[in-house]
Amino acid sequence: xxxxxxxxxxxxxxxxxxxxxxxxxxxxxxxxxxxxxxxxxxxxxxxxxxxxxxxxxxxxxxxxxxxxxxxxxxxxxxxxxxxxxxxxxxxxxxxxxxxxxxxxxxxxxxxxxxxxxxxxxxxxxxxxxxxxxxxxxxxxxxxxxxxxxxxxxxxxxxxxxxxxxxxxxxxxxxxxxxxxxxxxxxxxxxxxxxxxxxxxxxxxxxxxxxxxxxxxxxxxxxxxxxxxxxxxxxxxxxxxxxxxxxxxxxxxxxxxxxxxxxxxxxxxxxxxxxxxxxxxxxxxxxxxxxxxxxxxxxxxxxxxxxxxxxxxxxxxxxxxxxxxxxxxxxxxxxxxxxxxxxxxxxxxxxxxxxxxxxxxxxxxxxxxxxxxxxxxxxxxxxxxxxxxxxxxxxxxxxxxxxxxxxxxxxxxxxxxxxxxxxxxxxxxxxxxxxxxxxxxxxxxxxxxxxxxxxxxxxxxxxxxxxxxxxxxxxxxxxxxxxx
Amino acid sequence: xxxxxxxxxxxxxxxxxxxxxxxxxxxxxxxxxxxxxxxxxxxxxxxxxxxxxxxxxxxxxxxxxxxxxxxxxxxxxxxxxxxxxxxxxxxxxxx
Numbered sequence: 001x002x003x004x005x006x007x008x009x010x011x012x013x014x015x016x017x018x019x020x021x022x023x024x025x026x027x028x029x030x031x032x033x034x035x036x037x038x039x040x041x042x043x044x045x046x047x048x049x050x051x052x053x054x055x056x057x058x059x060x061x062x063x064x065x066x067x068x069x070x071x072x073x074x075x076x077x078x079x080x081x082x083x084x085x086x087x088x089x090x091x092x093x094x095x096x097x098x099x100x101x102x103x104x105x106x107x108x109x110x111x112x113x114x115x116x117x118x119x120x121x122x123x124x125x126x127x128x129x130x131x132x133x134x135x136x137x138x139x140x141x142x143x144x145x146x147x148x149x150x151x152x153x154x155x156x157x158x159x160x161x162x163x164x165x166x167x168x169x170x171x172x173x174x175x176x177x178x179x180x181x182x183x184x185x186x187x188x189x190x191x192x193x194x195x196x197x198x199x200x201x202x203x204x205x206x207x208x209x210x211x212x213x214x215x216x217x218x219x220x221x222x223x224x225x226x227x228x229x230x231x232x233x234x235x236x237x238x239x240x241x242x243x244x245x246x247x248x249x250x251x252x253x254x255x256x257x258x259x260x261x262x263x264x265x266x267x268x269x270x271x272x273x274x275x276x277x278x279x280x281x282x283x284x285x286x287x288x289x290x291x292x293x294x295x296x297x298x299x300x301x302x303x304x305x306x307x308x309x310x311x312x313x314x315x316x317x318x319x320x321x322x323x324x325x326x327x328x329x330x331x332x333x334x335x336x337x338x339x340x341x342x343x344x345x346x347x348x349x350x351x352x353x354x355x356x357x358x359x360x361x362x363x364x365x366x367x368x369x370x371x372x373x374x375x376x377x378x379x380x381x382x383x384x385x386x387x388x389x390x391x392x393x394x395x396x397x398x399x400x401x402x403x404x405x406x407x408x409x410x411x412x413x414x415x416x417x418x419x420x421x422x423x424x425x426x427x428x429x430x431x432x433x434x435x436x437x438x439x440x441x442x443x444x445x446x447x448x449x450x451x452x453x454x455x456x457x458x459x460x461x462x463x464x465x466x467x468x469x470x471x472x473x474x475x476x477x478x479x480x481x482x483x
Numbered sequence: 484x485x486x487x488x489x490x491x492x493x494x495x496x497x498x499x500x501x502x503x504x505x506x507x508x509x510x511x512x513x514x515x516x517x518x519x520x521x522x523x524x525x526x527x528x529x530x531x532x533x534x535x536x537x538x539x540x541x542x543x544x545x546x547x548x549x550x551x552x553x554x555x556x557x558x559x560x561x562x563x564x565x566x567x568x569x570x571x572x573x574x575x576x577x578x
Binding site for chain 1 (some may be wrong): 486490491494495497498499500501502510513514516517518519520521522523524525527529532533534535536537538539541543544546555558559561562563564565571573574575576
């Protein structure tokens with residue numbers, strides 16, 4: 001059962017071969033057994049999950065079930081869920097039981113899906129290894145001495161280890177795609193504005209986007225049908241017609257033009273990663289695709305641009321954590337300013353403080369033009385590169401991450417080295433484009449390699465088609481770690 | 484360019500983050516490393532390029548001026564560190 005796809009689980013539930021309570025309990029038992037090793041979940045609440053499962057069983061019995069009714073889905077701990085502890089991986093929110101639901105959470109609730117628990121993550125989604133979580137690092141189920149990637153590392157590890165049927169993530173600079181790659185699962189960051197940010201704890205508001213993480217492109221398409229859609233409570237939510245993201249899954253790929261940016265295949269990519277990506281491209285040629293050489297000349301600037309813009313937005317967003325209305329307050333202080341400074345100093349971890357300081361500095365008097373404005377201008381150049389590239393190709397492909405999963409602690413002392421692990425994913429966020437990662441083989445130490453697929457704006461259905469056809473021809477996505 | 488100890492102290496104060504000397508020193512070294520990475524940006528000619536604040540060129544949506552949010556004061560104050568009679572309590576600021 002734990003290896004079944006979402007559509008198989010849905011069919012089994014509707015045919016009464018299994019109840020949602022039984023299925024939910026199966027996953028809860030697996031979490032109880034394996035989470036002490038993996039640390040993929042911060043919170044499980046069997047009572048609340050099983051209450052939802054009983055309601056789903058009633059809905060199934062009444063014949064009013066939707067595609068995901070009764071299916072246990074884990075939620076990244078960045079999404080506020082009513083009655084659930086919602087920490088965002090931070091001590092700052094160690095006691096925050098959310099009084100309301102994020103839009104994404106209500107969408108899953110309305111669909112009758114079960115909230116199986118809240119997954120571990122880098123603190124406030126700032127990290128690429130899950131080591132910045134206040135609740136301890138997540139372990140990669142393929143090798144527990146290695147990181148799962150980040151920031152949606154708990155979700156990636158939980159999906160890979162079959163601790164849930166599928167789960168949610170968020171992606172500001174690669175936080176869905178990079179952990180998906182490092183854990184050998186599939187993940188999709190939609191076009192900016194497609195999934196509502198309401199109730200999703202903000203990191204960098206012009207880049208943050210929620211998306212599905214699962215074991216196949218088909219599962220991601222079913223998740224997208226629930227997650228996507230207009231929400232007036234998010235001022236950047238896009239008003240568009242509702243889409244069926246499964247509609248193009250079975251289209252043939254004959255004539256598909258795949259753009260390969262020469263900058264992604266230059267120095268920096270591990271030879272093991274290159275080998276797996278090239279084998280995937282050969283498979284695509286067999287499926288009828290043609291390869292087009294393209295260039296994204298400004299993409300090399302995406303890391304420096306990102307490390308100005310994202311911290312600037314973060315320093316503003318995280319100013320709300322002041323120890324007054326919610327979250328952590330220092331036990332001792334002399335006056336109001338001292339209370340702010342001590343609550344924030346004690347409540348935030350090192351990486352979060354670092355980014356708040358970068359952001360505060362680049363926005364401060366006298367530096368705005370040199371940093372923030374310059375970064376916004378280069379952001380446009382990066383986005384224009386993609387616009388130009390998509391006149392020559394339908395999708396862009398390359399590696400998701402320059403290497404496979406690294407060892408816990410390996411990059412701990414050097415923030416810059418950690419930042420460079422997102423070198424292939426960040427440009428996509430800056431441009432606001434959809435991007436995904438699917439498993440395409442194994443590299444050094446038998447760790448999974450991810451293939452990145454970048455689409456044009458609102459081209460998620462085509463990207464899912466491109467990924468699904470690959471997954472019909474190969475079995476990388478169905479490999480599971482032995483744990 | 485590089486940040487002096489005084490710069491880092493000022494940034495920490497602006498960001499409302501209490502830091503001791505040791506933390507300030509560590510932050511100074513790491514921030515200077517990161518600004519080394521960011522410096523790559525400065526050489527790019529961006530004359531005439533319109534800054535991009537957002538990937539979609541959106542105008543702010545307007546809505547009808549009516550009450551849409553229900554009163555949830557009790558639910559919201561249940562998660563506050565210190566409240567009394569419906570008010571959030573902070574250290575005294577006015578003598």
